Amino acid sequence: MDIIHLLPDSVANQIAAGEVVQRPSSVVKELVENALDAGATEIQINIKDAGRTLIQVIDNGRGMSETDARMAFERHATSKIQQADDLFHLQTMGFRGEALASISAVAQVELRTRRAEDELGILIEIAGSKIERQEAVGCATGSMFSVKNLFFNIPARRKFLKSNSTEFNHILNDFYRIAIVYPQVSFILRHDDNELFHLPESSMRQRIVNLFGKNINAQLLTVETQTSLVKITGFVGKPESARKQSSNQYFFVNGRYMNHLYFRKAVLQAYDRMIAPSTYPSYFLNFEIDPSSIDVNIHPTKTEIKFENEQALWSILLAAVREALGKFNVVPGIDFDQDNSVDMPVVQSSTQISAPTVSFNPVYNPFKPNSSGSSSSSSSTYTPKTMKQFDWEKLYAGFESEGNTPVQTQMEIISSLSEEKEEKKPAAETASEYFQFKGKYILTSVKSGLMFIDQHRAHERILYEQYLRSIEQQKMVSQQLLFPELIDLSVEDALTMEEIKDDLAFVGFDIDLFGKNTYRINGIPANIEVSQCAAIIEEMIADSRNLTKDKSAVHKQIALSLARATAMPYGKVLSKDEISQLVDQLFACQNHNYSPSGDPVIVILPEEEISGKF
Secondary structure, eight states, rough: OOOOOOHHHHHHHHHHHHOOOSSSSHHHHHHHHHHTTTTTTTEEEEEEETTTSEEEEEOOOOOOOOOHHTTSSSSSOOOSSSGGGGGGGOOOOOOOOOHHHHHHHHSSSEEEOOOTTTEEEEEEEETTTTEEEEEEEEOOSSEEEEEEEETTTHHHHHTTOOHHHHHHHHHHHHHHHHHHTTTTEEEEEEEEEEEEEESOOOHHHHHHHHOOOOOGGGGEEEEEEEEEEEEEEEEOOOGOOOOOSOOOOOETTTEEOOOOHHHHHEEEEEEETTSSSTTTEEEEEEEEEEEGGGEEESSSSSSEETTTTHHHHHHHHHHHHHHHHTTOOOOOOOOOOOSSSSOOOOOOTTOOOOOOOOOOOOOTTTTTTTTTTOOOOSSOOTTTTTTTOOOOHHHHTOOTTTTTTTHEEEEHHHHHHHHHHHHHHHHHHOSSSSSEEEEEEEEEEEEEEEEEEEHHHHHHHHHHOOOOOOOOHHHOOOOOEEEEEEEEEHHHHHHHHHHHHHHHTTTTTTTEEEEEEEEEEEOOTTOOHHHHHHHHHHHHHHHTOOSSSSSSHHHHHHHHHHHHHSSSSOOOOOOHHHHHHHHHHHHTTTSSSSSSTBBBBBEEEEEEHHTTTO
């Protein structure tokens, strides 16, 4: 009996959908790319429930005929290529012809489309790869795709979708990747009937500002270079705008977003010694290159692209970014501030210069204000009438001896008393229990050898558990600011802020909405500087983004981000009391052996290993 057979189209489409439709953002990406390929200049995107309930894309492109509209939902149906060689001369976004077939296999899809030369358009409704309705209707020129109830026939896939905020963040990421590189196209993005973006036709710089906020405008440096191999245009961020999160990093090639780790290293090398370790600069760079020298068909999502001359392009990119950083004088130089400078007179050759002299009264006694050597006139504002006079001779009576002044006698007595105290004190008490080494480690003797404590990681562990305890117990400890601080966030960060705002209140942040994507900071935790609060909040938002539905995971991430930001830095010299307090607090923690990131806090050097060194 034969056992090999062809899969039904519906099953094959669902299998293909596993590659093409990974989550709601995949649907948005495919539909918007199709709209761009259709020549649309205006695109509207309507989202409900982060794409679970509805994804609607409306464009004013060319539209389709009745036959084309029906064929568009067939597998491998495309207008982009006719033969294999066309794969190496692609100028369009999509070309495989599986997007609509895959989407219609896992959702309920409605298409309304009309060409400019047609009086009526066509309506097609498909659910689970089955055509349920097809008829002529009146509609505007272009296309309107409505994708409803994504994964309605695959409950397992729908179950494993993340929270609405996480899924919508993925939609925003794909939206950014398209909107940035197509500034000549206007976009409108709505989520749950709230208009988040209304982007008119503009320049690339203005489009970036409209997407990420007006604060980014002052941080952008222009990159523009052209060679026989490639033309690179776009922007890079100033070094001071580098973040700990690798966000706002975008490469494009011929209008298509790409993820290229090799080129990313070139950009990072251009910033060598300009940014702090473990921070990342922003960049928005577009490569215009001959399509025949690249291969975009090496990855299902088409985000990884192979170049024919990668090493040469790497060098060109490195030089272009370095030129942008140098051209705009990013490297600090000597700044002669004329307004605050000291007026230095010019020395003439005829000027006689004499050495400064010092005058003093050899008979002046500070313990006798009215002595003959003291001057009756004083520059001090205090006079004998306003300041109480002390009889210093009577105060030091009994300390005087032959051949010694009162001060000398006092110092000798104090010194002798200290020596007697040290002699009576046991040797174990005079020895220091803890020793700080290089401002990094705390050393102490234990039974098994020598214990090393990383003071930064120890403090991070202590603060992490304190902050986590405050969140879980909902303790609101905050110091109110006399002058509240304002912080402008991107749409993506503002959505995350709404998710974690209540949790931030439990660690001492008093924050409320001041305007569209603008928040007012009224209070902060007691151990945070005002100048640091905006950067710390942005870091906590970035760390908390794309977390699971589990609220405890968000709490842990907030506590970790805040502990990292406020933990004492390496190199801080501690007093003996501070060291003792730090060690006591560390060993009171639930897990004192490891930092919240999993790095070791305590290392013990065995006595045998120490003896072996001798």
